[in-house]
Amino acid sequence: MTGFPRYAIYFAADADSALSRFGAELLGYDAHTGNKMPFSEEPLRTAPDWRDITADPRKYGFHATLKAPMALAPGKTEAELTAACATFADRARTIPLIRPVVDSISGFIAVIPAEPVGDLQQLAADCVRDFDSFRxxxxxxxxxxxxxxxLSERQRDYLDRWGYPYVMEQFRFHMTLTGRLDAERRAPILEMLRGRFAGLKLDTLAIDRIALFRQDDAKARFRIIGEWTLAPPS
Structure with a gap:
């Protein structure tokens, strides 16, 4: 099995943002601080087993994957990866802007873009390529x-080439809120989450930052150890 610690490069909303608080309160965990969060009453009323429903995404914190979890390649260090994140963020690029919605994706519920955004696909592909030497x-x-x-043949190829099957055109941006649910269970939970998300009045979301997450061992949750704002075009 892959060694530890493991690292991942994710999009995570700013710690002080309403979106960050939304995700942390629903998952019961804040990856910015590493602290547990109390669940509010509404999710527990909708699903008394809310703690179990959110167990898998809680382990990773509220995020969207850009470079999937990986152990470091021999000879690579955390300091070098941190420096590479800073260099990546400093490279001017068009900042992806999405219209976020809450919907079902592959059986679980997540914050996703309402429609595809080419700049976001490019950002994710750049992360996959640029950080692969660390994997x-x-x-x-x-x-x-x-x-x-x-997996499909293309996904198997990506798994072998990049260590993760859902990259390049297979990439789908999502900030996960639940584990997989059958359709009957999913409907009322989706309605509740959409209602809570509507309260944020978040019509657009700039994917303008990357965060480096670290997991110390198999039982540990991922925690943010570095954040960088992406440089816009000059």
Whole structure:
């Protein structure tokens, strides 16, 4: 199995933003501070097993994946990865702007873009490529955990090339709020989450930052250890 610590490059909203608080309160965990958060009453009324429903996304914190979790390649250090994040962020680029909505994706519920955004696909692809030299190769066990037999041929190719199957044109931006739910359970939870999200009045969201997350061991939650604002075009 992949060694630890593991690192990931994610989009995470600013710690003081309404979106960050929205995600942390629903997941019961704030990846900015590493602190547990109390659940509010509404999710528990809708789903008494809310703690279980959110167990998987809680482990990672409220985020959208840009470069999936990885152990460091031999000879690479955390300091070098941190420096690479700063260099990446300093490179001027068009900042992706999305219209965020809450919807179902592959059976779970997440904040996703209402429509595809080319600049966002490019940002994610750049992250996959630019940070791949830091990634330790997948072990046979880690590859098997991805269930390659259930992936498409293209996704298997990406798993072997980039260590993760959902990259390039397979990438779908999502900030996960629940684990997978069957359709009957999903409907009332989706309605509740859409209602809470509407209260943020967040019509647009700039994907204008990257965060470096670290997981110390298999039982630990991911926590933010560095954040960088992306440089806009000069």
């Amino acid at each position: 330790a190769p997948l072990s046979a066990e880690d590859r098997a955990r991805r269930k390659p037999e259930k």
